[in-house]
Amino acid sequence: MSSSFATKFAIPEIIFGNGSINHLASCARGLGARRILLVSDQGVEDAGWVQVVMDILDQNSLECVYFNEIDSNPRDSQVHAGLEIYLAEGADVIVALGGGSPMDTAKGIGIIAGNGGNISDYEGANRIKRPLPPMIFAPTTAGSGSDMTQYSIITDVSRQVKMTVISRSLVPNISIIDPTMLRTKTEELIIASAVDALAHAVESYVSRLSSPFTDHHALQAIRLFVENLERAVEYRDPKALEQLSIASTAAGMSFSNAGLGALHSLAHSLGGMFDVLHGLVHPILLPAVMRFNMPHSLEKMAVIGRILLGPCPHSDEYAAEEGIHQLETLFKSLNVPTRLGEILPDPEVLEPICKMAVYDACTLTNPCDVTWEDLQSICKEAW
Amino acid sequence: MSSSFATKFAIPEIIFGNGSINHLASCARGLGARRILLVSDQGVEDAGWVQVVMDILDQNSLECVYFNEIDSNPRDSQVHAGLEIYLAEGADVIVALGGGSPMDTAKGIGIIAGNGGNISDYEGANRIKRPLPPMIFAPTTAGSGSDMTQYSIITDVSRQVKMTVISRSLVPNISIIDPTMLRTKTEELIIASAVDALAHAVESYVSRLSSPFTDHHALQAIRLFVENLERAVEYRDPKALEQLSIASTAAGMSFSNAGLGALHSLAHSLGGMFDVLHGLVHPILLPAVMRFNMPHSLEKMAVIGRILLGPCPHSDEYAAEEGIHQLETLFKSLNVPTRLGEILPDPEVLEPICKMAVYDACTLTNPCDVTWEDLQSICKEAW
Numbered sequence: 080m081s082s083s084f085a086t087k088f089a090i091p092e093i094i095f096g097n098g099s100i101n102h103l104a105s106c107a108r109g110l111g112a113r114r115i116l117l118v119s120d121q122g123v124e125d126a127g128w129v130q131v132v133m134d135i136l137d138q139n140s141l142e143c144v145y146f147n148e149i150d151s152n153p154r155d156s157q158v159h160a161g162l163e164i165y166l167a168e169g170a171d172v173i174v175a176l177g178g179g180s181p182m183d184t185a186k187g188i189g190i191i192a193g194n195g196g197n198i199s200d201y202e203g204a205n206r207i208k209r210p211l212p213p214m215i216f217a218p219t220t221a222g223s224g225s226d227m228t229q230y231s232i233i234t235d236v237s238r239q240v241k242m243t244v245i246s247r248s249l250v251p252n253i254s255i256i257d258p259t260m261l262r263t264k265t266e267e268l269i270i271a272s273a274v275d276a277l278a279h280a281v282e283s284y285v286s287r288l289s290s291p292f293t294d295h296h297a298l299q300a301i302r303l304f305v306e307n308l309e310r311a312v313e314y315r316d317p318k319a320l321e322q323l324s325i326a327s328t329a330a331g332m333s334f335s336n337a338g339l340g341a342l343h344s345l346a347h348s349l350g351g352m353f354d355v356l357h358g359l360v361h362p363i364l365l366p367a368v369m370r371f372n373m374p375h376s377l378e379k380m381a382v383i384g385r386i387l388l389g390p391c392p393h394s395d396e397y398a399a400e401e402g403i404h405q406l407e408t409l410f411k412s413l414n415v416p417t418r419l420g421e422i423l424p425d426p427e428v429l430e431p432i433c434k435m436a437v438y439d440a441c442t443l444t445n446p447c448d449v450t451w452e453d454l455q456s457i458c459k460e461a462w
Numbered sequence: 463m464s465s466s467f468a469t470k471f472a473i474p475e476i477i478f479g480n481g482s483i484n485h486l487a488s489c490a491r492g493l494g495a496r497r498i499l500l501v502s503d504q505g506v507e508d509a510g511w512v513q514v515v516m517d518i519l520d521q522n523s524l525e526c527v528y529f530n531e532i533d534s535n536p537r538d539s540q541v542h543a544g545l546e547i548y549l550a551e552g553a554d555v556i557v558a559l560g561g562g563s564p565m566d567t568a569k570g571i572g573i574i575a576g577n578g579g580n581i582s583d584y585e586g587a588n589r590i591k592r593p594l595p596p597m598i599f600a601p602t603t604a605g606s607g608s609d610m611t612q613y614s615i616i617t618d619v620s621r622q623v624k625m626t627v628i629s630r631s632l633v634p635n636i637s638i639i640d641p642t643m644l645r646t647k648t649e650e651l652i653i654a655s656a657v658d659a660l661a662h663a664v665e666s667y668v669s670r671l672s673s674p675f676t677d678h679h680a681l682q683a684i685r686l687f688v689e690n691l692e693r694a695v696e697y698r699d700p701k702a703l704e705q706l707s708i709a710s711t712a713a714g715m716s717f718s719n720a721g722l723g724a725l726h727s728l729a730h731s732l733g734g735m736f737d738v739l740h741g742l743v744h745p746i747l748l749p750a751v752m753r754f755n756m757p758h759s760l761e762k763m764a765v766i767g768r769i770l771l772g773p774c775p776h777s778d779e780y781a782a783e784e785g786i787h788q789l790e791t792l793f794k795s796l797n798v799p800t801r802l803g804e805i806l807p808d809p810e811v812l813e814p815i816c817k818m819a820v821y822d823a824c825t826l827t828n829p830c831d832v833t834w835e836d837l838q839s840i841c842k843e844a845w
Contacts, residue, residue: 085481085485086478088478092472092630095470095675209811292708329678
């Protein structure tokens with residue numbers, strides 16, 4: 080019994096399906112809710128979903144206080160503003176409705192409600208010691224995976240850095256995934272979310288902490304992305320949107336437990352300094368990061384390549400390289416920025432971005448060691 | 463928001479890997495343990511694993527009381543005997559170490575500890591209203607999947623029936639899966655367990671409650687079974703045993719959430735009247751049940767067939783039928799009974815077995831309706 084390698088795998092209880100949001104009240108009651116803090120944002124409100132949720136709670140005699148002051152890259156000050164409402168109103172269960180931003184903010188509120196202090200005290204892995212209030216998350220995008228994961232990403236405004244907080248206790252109790260909510264999203268948001276899910280799947284699949292439990296979900300996510308993206312974006316096909324929702328969930332299960340890599344380190348650093356939509360960084364940087372990592376995870380990159388290309392009788396090198404090329408072609412066809420120069424003002428900013436990124440928690444699980452100079456050459460390749 | 467189809471998916475937190483049992487004490491502490499009820503059986507004790515676990519707890523200053531009076535088809539009276547020890551000794555966390563029998567007994571003890579009454583009060587689905595004590599399960603076989611599931615199967619001795627109890631609260635808090643424990647098992651037990659896992663995967667894959675979340679795990683389990691059974695049985699290859707362990711876990715995730723079918727109804731009924739090793743019923747009855755269900759789940763049976771046969775360019779009918787045939791050939795090669803006449807005394811017993819089986823909770827999720835007469839003709843085909 081001397082060796083003691085152990086891989087951990089934890090996910091929330093999942094309720095999935097069109098109309099599953101109607102189960103929210105009974106789930107909240109099961110967790111002992113009497114007064115719910117509902118965390119969402121203006122976009123979700125405009126689409127009508129906040130009202131839908133408030134009506135469900137009201138019809139089931141559950142009190143609800145509402146917090147929506149959240150940016151697309153949520154800030155430490157917003158976490159603390161939400162916390163004040165949670166405490167002042169005596170809420171007992173947190174419900175997040177939205178994409179990654181409301182969900183990550185809700186996690187931040189839960190951290191401080193249960194543990195005190197400031198959100199920056201918990202940056203990094205496993206620094207949360209006491210339990211959080213019960214949390215139920217209802218994602219309205221198919222991408223962030225935050226409803227599955229141990230991750231919360233919050234911007235520290237004073238340091239201009241996106242902090243990565245990782246802890247088992249950030250997995251919500253219940254995730255209610257209702258794909259009907261995706262139908263009100265813009266094309267840009269569907270793409271940004273789906274590409275984020277793909278990036279989660281690819282990075283966690285080659286991660287140093289990947290396991291048979293996570294690999295399996297990562298590959299399912301990549302397959303579903305390839306099979307459904309076009310129909311979801313072009314025709315807003317409900318069935319394809321549902322499949323993207325499953326892809327995002329599977330990718331979340333994978334990266335929550337296996338970790339990510341250099342792409343997300345860069346995306347967090349970049350998003351901390353420039354307020355860009357997180358998912359739109361990946362079409363620019365994913366191919367370059369994959370090329371950089373290829374020698375260290377050739378076999379797995381070839382598996383990804385063969386999913387992208389279809390059956391491919393060539394060598395692993397060929398399948399891996401052509402797979403990346405195929406991804407680049409796909410990203411170009413989506414009419415989103417594919418060069419870093421399109422979203423950043425000046426190559427001068429790369430040095431501080433990369434110097435910060437190398438300290439992000441995601442760097443630790445990249446399949447090979449990376450220096451800030453490595454990150455800079457990746458960025459230059461993608462400029 | 464009128465339609466409200468929702469599929470639920472819940473699994474425990476998983477810790478997996480060779481040596482992962484060493485994490486038991488810290489897991490128990492995390493759940494607030496001070497005095498643990500350890501539930502196991504003579505076979506696991508003889509293999510030395512009970513002592514290993516007691517030492518781990520002792521080295522970490524956790525008190526432990528021990529209960530091992532469990533048959534291979536655990537009885538209601540044994541649940542109540544274990545409960546008495548739990549209460550008399552003031553235990554606060556239940557740890558089960560073993561195959562399905564100790565784990566199902568531990569669940570039974572937890573049910574009564576949290577809810578009072580008799581175990582038969584909870585037969586069927588969703589009849590448990592109050593929470594159970596925290597539970598950590600460490601499976602020593604790769605088959606029952608009880609460490610993943612909402613199921614507990616306990617024999618009601620007076621009625622000679624295996625009761626199926628199903629509830630979300632029967633999913634343990636943590637499952638510690640250490641494949642090194644499989645290395646001490648007999649060939650018969652490895653086969654019986656692996657075939658049980660296969661049966662869980664097949665029945666849940668075609669179940670009426672199957673979903674994209676469960677399908678995915680069911681197919682992974684079938685693939686891993688096919689790829690690893692021979693090497694695990696013949697050469698006791700540690701890598702193959704580890705893969706069977708993953709197969710059993712995946713099958714457990716699937717059937718816990720999708721349910722089973724007529725095969726398990728029959729196996730439970732048969733096991734209630736005759737004390738046969740549960741897993742050894744499946745090589746006899748699985749092919750016949752698959753043939754009966756084939757017209758109602760042809761497409762999925764063809765997917766299974768193509769995993770068993772390898773790429774198969776023929777029709778779904780051919781792939782499904784030949785897949786079943788391939789399974790029969792495989793079972794024959796394992797030197798286990800493959801005809802019902804080999805394990806039952808007389809065809810006269812079929813009528814009471816089938817009349818009881820039709821009321822088992824597993825019958826509800828079979829892909830088509832079944833009468834007791836249907837079950838009887840399945841059994842006669844397999845006699």
